[in-house]
Amino acid sequence: xxxxxxxxxxxxxxxxxxxxxxxxxxxxxxxxxxxxxxxxxxxxxxxxxxxxxxxxxxxxxxxxxxxxxxxxxxxxxxxxxxxxxxxxxxxxxxxxxxxxxxxxxxxxxxxxxxxxxxxxxxxxxxxxxxxxxxxxxxxxxxxxxxxxxxxxxxxxxxxxxxxxxxxxxxxxxxxxxxxxxxxxxxxxxxxxxxxxxxxxxxxxxxxxxxxxxxxxxxxxxxxxxxxxxxxxxxxxxxxxxxxxxxxxxxxxxxxxxxxxxxxxxxxxxxxxxxxxxxxxxxxxxxxxxxxxxxxxxxxxxxxxxxxxxxxxxxxxxxxxxxxxxxxxxxxx
Amino acid sequence: xxxxxxxxxxxxxxxxxxxxxxxxxxxxxxxxxxxxxxxxxxxxxxxxxxxxxxxxxxxxxxxxxxxxxxxxxxxxxxxxxxxxxxxxxxxxxxxxxxxxxxxxxxxxxxxxxxxxxxxxxxxxxxxxxxxxxxxxxxxxxxxxxxxxxxxxxxxxxxxxxxxxxxxxxxxxxxxxxxxxxxxxxxxxxxxxxxxxxxxxxxxxxxxxxxxxxxxxxxxxxxxxxxxxxxxxxxxxxxxxxxxxxxxxxxxxxxxxxxxxxxxxxxxxxxxxxxxxxxx
Amino acid sequence: xxxxxxxxxxxxxxxxxxxxxxxxxxxxxxxxxxxxxxxxxxxxxxxxxxxxxxxxxxxxxxxxxxxxxxxxxxxxxxxxxxxxxxxxxxxxxxxxxxxxxxxxxxxxxxxxxxxxxxxxxxxxxxxxxxxxxxxxxxxxxxxxxxxxxxxxxxxxxxxxxxxxxxxxxxxxxxxxxxxxxxxxxxxxxxxxxxxxxxxxxxxxxxxxxxxxxxxxxxxxxxxxxxxxxxxxxxxxxxxxxxxxxxxxxxxxxxxxxxxxxxxxxxxxxxxxxxxxxxxxxxxxxxxxxxxxxxxxxxxxxxxxxxxx
Numbered sequence: 001x002x003x004x005x006x007x008x009x010x011x012x013x014x015x016x017x018x019x020x021x022x023x024x025x026x027x028x029x030x031x032x033x034x035x036x037x038x039x040x041x042x043x044x045x046x047x048x049x050x051x052x053x054x055x056x057x058x059x060x061x062x063x064x065x066x067x068x069x070x071x072x073x074x075x076x077x078x079x080x081x082x083x084x085x086x087x088x089x090x091x092x093x094x095x096x097x098x099x100x101x102x103x104x105x106x107x108x109x110x111x112x113x114x115x116x117x118x119x120x121x122x123x124x125x126x127x128x129x130x131x132x133x134x135x136x137x138x139x140x141x142x143x144x145x146x147x148x149x150x151x152x153x154x155x156x157x158x159x160x161x162x163x164x165x166x167x168x169x170x171x172x173x174x175x176x177x178x179x180x181x182x183x184x185x186x187x188x189x190x191x192x193x194x195x196x197x198x199x200x201x202x203x204x205x206x207x208x209x210x211x212x213x214x215x216x217x218x219x220x221x222x223x224x225x226x227x228x229x230x231x232x233x234x235x236x237x238x239x240x241x242x243x244x245x246x247x248x249x250x251x252x253x254x255x256x257x258x259x260x261x262x263x264x265x266x267x268x269x270x271x272x273x274x275x276x277x278x279x280x281x282x283x284x285x286x287x288x289x290x291x292x293x294x295x296x297x298x299x300x301x302x303x304x305x306x307x308x309x310x311x312x313x314x315x316x317x318x319x320x321x322x323x324x325x326x327x328x329x330x331x332x
Numbered sequence: 333x334x335x336x337x338x339x340x341x342x343x344x345x346x347x348x349x350x351x352x353x354x355x356x357x358x359x360x361x362x363x364x365x366x367x368x369x370x371x372x373x374x375x376x377x378x379x380x381x382x383x384x385x386x387x388x389x390x391x392x393x394x395x396x397x398x399x400x401x402x403x404x405x406x407x408x409x410x411x412x413x414x415x416x417x418x419x420x421x422x423x424x425x426x427x428x429x430x431x432x433x434x435x436x437x438x439x440x441x442x443x444x445x446x447x448x449x450x451x452x453x454x455x456x457x458x459x460x461x462x463x464x465x466x467x468x469x470x471x472x473x474x475x476x477x478x479x480x481x482x483x484x485x486x487x488x489x490x491x492x493x494x495x496x497x498x499x500x501x502x503x504x505x506x507x508x509x510x511x512x513x514x515x516x517x518x519x520x521x522x523x524x525x526x527x528x529x530x531x532x533x534x535x536x537x538x539x540x541x542x543x544x545x546x547x548x549x550x551x552x553x554x555x556x557x558x559x560x561x562x563x564x565x566x567x568x569x570x571x572x573x574x575x576x577x578x579x580x581x582x583x584x585x586x587x588x589x590x591x592x593x594x595x596x597x598x599x600x601x602x603x604x605x606x607x608x609x610x611x
Numbered sequence: 612x613x614x615x616x617x618x619x620x621x622x623x624x625x626x627x628x629x630x631x632x633x634x635x636x637x638x639x640x641x642x643x644x645x646x647x648x649x650x651x652x653x654x655x656x657x658x659x660x661x662x663x664x665x666x667x668x669x670x671x672x673x674x675x676x677x678x679x680x681x682x683x684x685x686x687x688x689x690x691x692x693x694x695x696x697x698x699x700x701x702x703x704x705x706x707x708x709x710x711x712x713x714x715x716x717x718x719x720x721x722x723x724x725x726x727x728x729x730x731x732x733x734x735x736x737x738x739x740x741x742x743x744x745x746x747x748x749x750x751x752x753x754x755x756x757x758x759x760x761x762x763x764x765x766x767x768x769x770x771x772x773x774x775x776x777x778x779x780x781x782x783x784x785x786x787x788x789x790x791x792x793x794x795x796x797x798x799x800x801x802x803x804x805x806x807x808x809x810x811x812x813x814x815x816x817x818x819x820x821x822x823x824x825x826x827x828x829x830x831x832x833x834x835x836x837x838x839x840x841x842x843x844x845x846x847x848x849x850x851x852x853x854x855x856x857x858x859x860x861x862x863x864x865x866x867x868x869x870x871x872x873x874x875x876x877x878x879x880x881x882x883x884x885x886x887x888x889x890x891x892x893x894x895x896x897x898x899x900x901x902x903x904x905x906x907x908x909x910x911x912x913x914x915x916x917x918x919x
Contacts, residue, residue, distance in 0.1 A: 050807075050811060051810075052807050052810060052811075071810070071813075071815065072807075072810045072811045072813075073810065073811060073812060073813030073814075073815075074813070077811065078811065079807075079808065079811045081804045081807070081808060082804070083802065083804050084804075085802065085804035085805045085807065085808040086805070086808075087805060087808070087809070087823060088805070088827065089823075089826040089827055098809075098812050098814070098822070099811070099812030099813060102812055102813040102814055102818070102822075103813055146808075146812075150812075342712070343712075343715065343716075346709045346712060346715060347715075347716075347717075349705075349706070349709055350706070350709060350710065350717075350721045353706060353721075353725065354721060354724045354725075356784070357724055357725060357727055357728050357784075357788070358724060358727060360728075360736075360739040360740060360743055361727065361728075361731070361739070363739075363742075363743060363750060364735075364739050364742070375748075376747075376748065376749070379748060379749065379750045379753070380750070380753075419631075419635070422631075423631040423632040423635060424632060426627075426628040426629070426631060426632060427628060427629050427631075427632035427633065429628055430625050430628035430629045431629075434622070434625050436622070436625055442629070442633070445641075446632070446633070446636060448641075449636060449640055449641075451837075451841060451899070451903045452644065452896070452899060452900070452903075453841060453845040453899070454639075454640050454643075454644075455845050455847070455868070455892075456644050456647060456845070456892045456893075456895055456896045456899075457640060457642075457643030457644035457645075457646070457647045457892070458643075458647070458871075458875070458888075458892065459643075459646075459647045459650060459875060459885055459888050459889045459892055460642070460643035460644070460646035460647045460650065460889070461639065461643045463646070463885075464643060464646075479635065479639050480639055482635050482639070483635050483636050483638075483639035483640040484640070486632050486635065486636045486640075487636070490632060514624075515624040515628075516624065516627075519628070540729075540730050543732070544730075544731070544732035544733065544734075544848075545732075545848075546732065546733060546734055546847075546848040546851065546852065547847055547848060547868075550851075551876075562732045562734050565734055565735070566734045566852055569734075569738055576742075576748075579738065579742070580742070583735055583738055583739060586732065586734065586735050587731060587735055590730055590731060590732070590735075591727075591730075593730075594727065594730050598723050598726075601726070601730075602722055602723065602726070602792060605726075605789065605792045605793060605796065606792055606793075606795060606796035606799070
């Protein structure tokens, strides 16, 4: 039995179609991340799964039950919102209890679940505080705690880290990963941050303009993208794209090569002028204007000294090159 | 889906309640306006019918215009309201700017002092205000009313405008100072234009109670030459209680200018109330 | 500013900015209010103002010439306020809740209409309702007849037992739009995500209103209540316009404002008494002050505003 099954889910707002025939299955205990540029429909899809929006057509099945027309509270889901969405008038404890009280759960069971969640997230010292008295990271933990107490079939996260600062973001990311290992429920997570996607996901769903571009494990997506969009969206610095014909390849229209697969050599198939250098300590990024008018990025591990204006030769391993047709589809 | 059907039912019920309330809110105004254009007979026989060719009559308006000096009343109301608003806005904005912009001893205390008047109504001081106006010979002048309404409007004006002035960018004012603008120029040329929306809100909030006030015109300026439209219609209706045509016409003449003003300013007023300007 | 060495130039502009507002406000509002309070401790003896201590207040609260009227006015005023609280707030909240429901069509039009009564003067409102409720004209009996309730009709404004309640309801009718819009604004400021979190927790419809929205708009209800309190305890215009200075029938609609006016200016039955007028004003001042302080120190503290 799968935790979530979407079949031909469509969603339109008026005449604007924002989701096109989405099919997706999430297995029990799986962590699936929706990623895509803003406006790609990933949040809408999450809201359709939650029941906050009705699907225009298609069906939503959670834990083997058709919930297409079921209200959110009866779907067996819990959701963590971007802005935390804590009830400002309730204490931390009150926030975690409300949904359970609403479901008329016995008091002892509520107390036990809240205690469990509070222990898991180290919230014991804050149970009597109100959201306004907590820091951003603490609020986010309360929001997660509120979701845990519901013991849902499926956790939904809507960009939960985007309101946190960088350092806290990494900590909370690790906490969420730990949480997933501990409670082993299926999770669906929406983000526009590819680091979150790569580090958290068992499988990534790349969306664009309301359509699924590719579904696969992070390394599949990285190493074996189905099309040019996925190839360019995942990976930073982004993959280089050059006209294949200009370098003597007769396969496909566009050649794609990741920056780290390029090497500086004395004389290679490519040559050009260094226009910019980014020194990050652990790595050095070079921007090179090729003689063939393409601009490419090289990612070199370690520290190197180059000068702007310096002429360099560049080469790569053909096995690492990807080819795409005129329509952007991968040619394997 | 049942969700959709429930939503339709909900919205029918919602519109039903709101429409009922709309009718209740507008009904008295509507009844007064239509009947003011009817003959006496028609007023009593068919109070809810629109005036028709047989029942149309402006006799009420003729009486009103002959007996009462409504043009004069209207002019008085207009002068009092406009001049009071001008001073409320000017003085209020100036004080608000000083409170928001400068640190000086007693800043907070002065702010609290000015805020007192938001909760304590000026009417409490009526006895002494009248005494003072008598002593200074201002009884039965529009000046007396303007002074009172200016004082009445200042507390809320200062309070609201201070909040808004605090949001004006510090950098902008400092840039002005570096460019050699005086503090007065910074206030009039940089800050005032930026708080115009708040000024409009304050103006609309003050306009209605000033225009509609009965208490101070009755006590400070009841003479024929200084009657405001509100007092004028009150007195007129009191004298012509039994002449229904005249009473309805007088009421209509008091309603129409306010309705016209409202049509112009309603958006501002609603935005003012709902923006939380009066928290 | 004594520290002249550190601040060599006196900042005249601060004074210039503050002076007009402070002067007008102090001279026309603060001084008269305190002068009125002062006058309530004096009495007129042979055209001379003589200090009499608390005597005026003793008369107002205890002497039969004054006390009956005073307690009657205070009782009526309290009833006037109660009706506002019991009708205006619940109905206003209900209308606001309906108006704030998402995707409601014509919301802007409804919003515009609900405050039309509030912009009309008390004189217009008072007379308009007096005419509509008049048994002579017959609009009210006719309307009741059309829904089969003609037997309920009575000349409400002319009956001692109904007049005050009727006037209170007219006043509610006039002002309900303001609290309604304030609550409407408070409801709209609740973030959508909080309501959606509630939806995931099973709080929809009425329970969402009761458990999430209502607690979050309590501060607005508190403000509305205190504004209503202050407005009601210095009300005058509506009663004066509809029932005259004698607040008939038989003083049954007399409130503190009309009582003070009558006392101060006199009427057919009695001469005006400046000092007693001031005394009543002082009593009103005391009542309003107690109400405001109660609100500021007891109620507002508990009704916390929430950050979202």
